[in-house]
Amino acid sequence: MAIALTEEQQELSAAVEGFVARYASRTRADLDSFAAGERPDHWRALVAQGLHAVHLPESHGGQGGGLGDLAVVLDAVGRGLLPGPFVPTVLTSAVVSRTPEGPARDDLLDLLVRGAMAALVQPGSNLTATPSAGGWVLGGQSAPVLGLLAADVLVVGAETGSGTVWLRLDPDADGVERVAEEGVDLTRDIGRLYLDEVAVPAGAELGELADVRHLVTALSAAETAGVMSWCVRSVVEYAQVREQFGRPIGSFQAVKHKTARLFVAAELAAAAAWDAVRSLDQDADQQRLAVGSAAVVALGRAVDACLEAVTLFGGIGFTWEHDVHLYWRRAMSLAALTGPPGTWLADLGEAALDHRRSASVVLADEDSDFRRAIGATIDTALDLPEDGNARRRFLADAGLISPHWPAPYGLGATPAQQLTIAEEFARRSYTPPSTVIGEWAMPTILAHGTPEQAERFAGPTLRGELVWCQLFSEPGAGSDLAGLSTKAVKVDGGWRLDGQKVWNSGAHQADWGICLARTDPDAPKHKGISYFLVDMRADGVDVRPLRQATGASEFNEVFLTGVFVPDDGVVGAPGDGWRLTMTTLGNERTSISSTLGSRDEEPLRDLITKNLYAGSRSDAIAALGRTAAYGNALGALTLRETLRRLAGQQPGAGASVAKVASAQLHRDAADQTFALGGPEAAVRSGGPADVARLELGAPAQLIGGGTVEIQLNVIAERVLKLPRG
Structure with a gap:
């Protein structure tokens, strides 16, 4: 539950949490001083560690990180409830750091890196700026401003009638009044800014700002x-x-x-x-x-x-x-x-x-040759006729239907390569075909099955020649999947399956089903279960569509009566079905969640x-x-x-x-x-x-x-x- 992703960010987050924890015990005792905008005891140590400047350029004495690093710090600050003007100050410095380079910006960044406290007065308040011979004249009243009382310097956005001008303002200048308000947040000060004919020199402009x-x-x-x-x-x-x-x-x-x-x-x-x-x-x-x-x-x-x-x-x-x-x-x-x-x-x-x-991201050390090759392959596929199955067969043979599958069926693509492939499909506004339930069934077969099983099923599944369904749930074993009662009895050359399955998506259209059945009735609940591959056209398989509240029939109940499954239709070892099921369910939940x-x-x-x-x-x-x-x-x-x-x-x-x-x-x-x-x-x-x-x-x-x-x-x-x- 942290914004930090990389190892460096996680270390930064932990360091900030540790810093905040050292001072947290005094928060309640100092609530009045925080509300008054007094400089907190921890400020000197905070500045010494550079926590206020992680996002500021090294040329001004900052740490040289980006806004992502500042977000990590703010996440940790929120978790530890750091009191005082830290957040108003870094929000202000983040805004200033994104203004065009110039003397006003550079001087202000230097001041902030040295430890000045700041507050940001955003436009939308009733503050106006009128041009004058020497710069600007400010007037009006602001909305509530966080950190206003503690600020050594203000950055104010005022309306000119034709836009917004951003100015550095000395809070002690003539005509400036800061009025404290009782804040909802007891750990930080808040107030309103009143400006009465306040003169601001022309050199105080910070230039155009992006969307503050x-x-x-x-x-x-x-x-x-x-x-x-x-x-x-x-x-x-x-x-x-x-x-x-x-x-x-x-x-x-x-x-x-x-x-x-x-x-x-x-x-x-x-x-x-x-x-x-x-x-x-x-x-x-x-x-x-x-x-x-x-x-x-x-x-x-x-x-x-x-x-x-x-x-x-x-x-x-x-x-x-x-x-x-x-x-x-x-x-x-x-x-x-x-x-x-x-x-x-x-x-x-x-x-x-x-x-x-x-969802596009810039990856370090990206393989540009791989990206170009993938793009060229997709372009070739898109030149093929959309009707028929030529395009899908080409993508399947190229390993791009399920690129995370191992070769020769996929590319054995790393997560980075998968991201690249997805982006290249997205660039062309084309969604590659899906194997649907095959996305859950085949990874289990490839991971735990025999080479013969992989060869028999993977290619046809990718090409859309085989459609799969999942025969897991039962009337008495829905969420309690291990409570299934379908039985598999060993017979000459294979197994005989008897039982009932339900809520089987697409079973009425499927060629094959992955099926769980109990092969050892005396074993504990999660033991004695085996993982079978069932030919949905075999004798004894009775598929009955269930009409849903929608009026459609996408789900089915499946009755298995004396269904023969040969020995080569067992994935893994008999009794090892529950372990294999975890592979299938992991792929199922990931697939559902990602779409x-x-x-x-x-x-x-x-x-x-x-x-x-x-x-x-x-x-x-x-x-x-x-x-x-x-x-x-x-x-x-x-x-x-x-x-x-x-x-x-x-x-x-x-x-x-x-x-x-x-x-x-x-x-x-x-x-x-x-x-x-x-x-x-x-x-x-x-x-x-x-x-x-x-x-x-x-x-x-x-x-x-x-x-x-x-x-x-x-x-x-x-x-x-x-x-x-």
Whole structure:
């Protein structure tokens, strides 16, 4: 639950957390001095360590890092609740560092690196700048400004009538008044700036600035992610030791699920904040998408997340003595200062109408020859006829259908190469064919099967000549998969299978199925299970489509009555099926998580662009904005998992988090799409859009691949280490 990805960033994060922890014990004792804007005791040590200048250029005495490094620091600062003017100062210096080079910028950066405290007064306040013979005359009153009282120097954005001018302002100049306000955040000062005919010399201009609002919001989201991370960590520690009814409260499922959902929210916030910061070096539309998403998913969610933490602590969490209300207050302050959520939703929704968030990243030591070769191969494929199977056969033979599979079926592509391949397909707006269930079945066969099995099934699967289904779930063994009762009895030359499977996607169209059956009824629950390859046209296989609430029949129940499977249809050793199943389920959940999210925007986008929605356009745009925000955060989460693998790190909790988050996103998007349908949502055909389709189909996402509740248990017990019930 940290923004830090690389080993260096993780070390930086740990160093900042350690620094903050050394001074945290005095926070409550010094609340009055923080509110008054007094220089905190830790400031000298903070400056000596250079924590305030990690993002500033070395030419001015800074550490030479980027905004990504500053985001790591802010994340750790939020987690430790560092008091005082640090955040207002680094936000100001980050803004100044991105202004055009010039004497005013250089002098100010030198001052800030030496340890001056600063505050940023953003445009939108009632501050005006009028040209004068010697420069500018400022007047008006600001909105609340964080760190105003502590600041040694101010950077002010004032309206000129034709735009915004950014000026360095001495807070002690004639006509400048700083008035303290009682802040929600007790650990930092806040006030209003009053300017009465304040003369500012012409040399104080800082030049044109990029979108300061995006920069400040992205970095504020990073601090917010740290606040949410602290909530999760503290709640987990409490739930592990606090007892009720003779048991740790973390063993109760209600607490498990609330804590796991809090963790999911924190992980999405960290991913969205990270993505927002990296977007600051991209074009304006990409910034609107990423920063808007962080404003919704991090800043817009943090207050409620902190409230959830309060309730998980119970009565003690609602006392003045418990620190959770200090974090809650900081989340409230950050959310308020970055603007109303509705404004962000509106801007994000408008951006999402015509643009998609890019997952493109710049990789160190990229193999440009590999990229060119992949691009040329895809171009050759696209020159082939789209009808028929020629294009797919060519891509399969080139190893580009499932490039992560080992040669000769794939390329044995590394995570970096997989990212390159995906980008090259995306550049050409072409989605490569999928093997669907084959993406879950074949990796297991390739990893645990015989060479003959791999040769028999891999090529035809890639070319689309074989279609797979999964015969795992049973009427009495859904989420409790190991509770299956289908039996496999050894007979001459193979095995005889008898049992019933259910919820089998595409079984009515499948050529082969991967099937779990119990070969040793006396073995423990997770033992004595074997992994079979079943010919779906074999005698005794009876596929019966299940008609869903949608009216379609995508799922099936499958009856196996005396079905013969030869010995070469067993993958691995008899009794080793559960271990193999973990390979399959791992691929299944990763596959589901990596494809859900972004497509939930399409029905909303379609309703808006075709003017098919009921009600106001602003409601429709806000619905698209909210869906895009969580879809973008999910995409960022998946991208971060890929980058972890590129760095040689172990996979995180991303797959389980994404499964829960994508299911909730799909449900919310379906609800919003249906609501926007208005009276037309009452009809399925003949109307302008079948908006009921998503609502009726939501259970497939909420149940498929393991129910959300099961995934919450997995997160609570395996990731957060809460005790089992």
